[in-house]
Amino acid sequence: MNLMAIWNGLLFGMMLQLSVGPVCLAVLHRSMTGRLRDALLMVLGVALVDAAYMAGAMGGLSLLLQSYWVKRMLLVAGAVILTWFGIQALYAAKGGDEGEQAPVKQAPTGRNSFWQGVLLTLANPLTILFWAGVFGSLLASGSLHPSMELLMFAAGCLLSTLLFLGLVALLAAHLSRFFHPRWVKALHGLSGVFLIGFGLLLFQKGWSV
DSSP states (O other): OHHHHHHHHHHHHHHHHTSOOHHHHHHHHHHHHSOHHHHHHHHHHHHHHHHHHHHHHHTTHHHHTTSHHHHHHHHHHHHHHHHHHHHHHHHHHHSOOSOOSSOOOOOOOTHHHHHHHHHHHHTOHHHHHHHHHHHHHHHHHTSSOTTHHHHHHHHHHHHHHHHHHHHHHHHHHHHHTTOOHHHHHHHHHHHHHHHHHHHHHHHHHHHHO
16 A cells, blocks of 8 residues: 555656756756766755655645745745846856857856755745645545555655656756757756746745735
């Protein structure tokens, strides 16, 4: 029964991963402009925050998130952080035009990649609102026992994050060797525009809550 809960969580999580968001784009960007190791560290940071969100959702965090002011604060703070990351990406796209001998690689490395994964996931409050809704519904409906089965379902969801984003990082690292430096620079720009756009969307949601 527990194995079935893990499988159901894995399938559910994979369906969620297919909706590409700023975190997936950031992992793709990091893998193409830096080292694979750094991208995998970012994935680890993302998974850690997802696990914390799921634990909070199972612990009753959904009640706190029903507050109007808490929702607004999360959305606006997330908008600011995502916009800042977007501006940094645009700045990276603007620089590095002196030579085309090597790809533009201005991405943070090592522990910085891990913490950027953590911050990017924290900056997307829609994630915690989503998990709070999912686990709140599961607990309320009684479709999963509020102990081991629920934990196994959460483990399956977490595994989907590691598998999907890890695969994205591996494929991007393989494809990056065929990228012309100008393409890498364009990727910086596209990432920046996307992150700023998502940040503005969060700001609009926060303002209209």
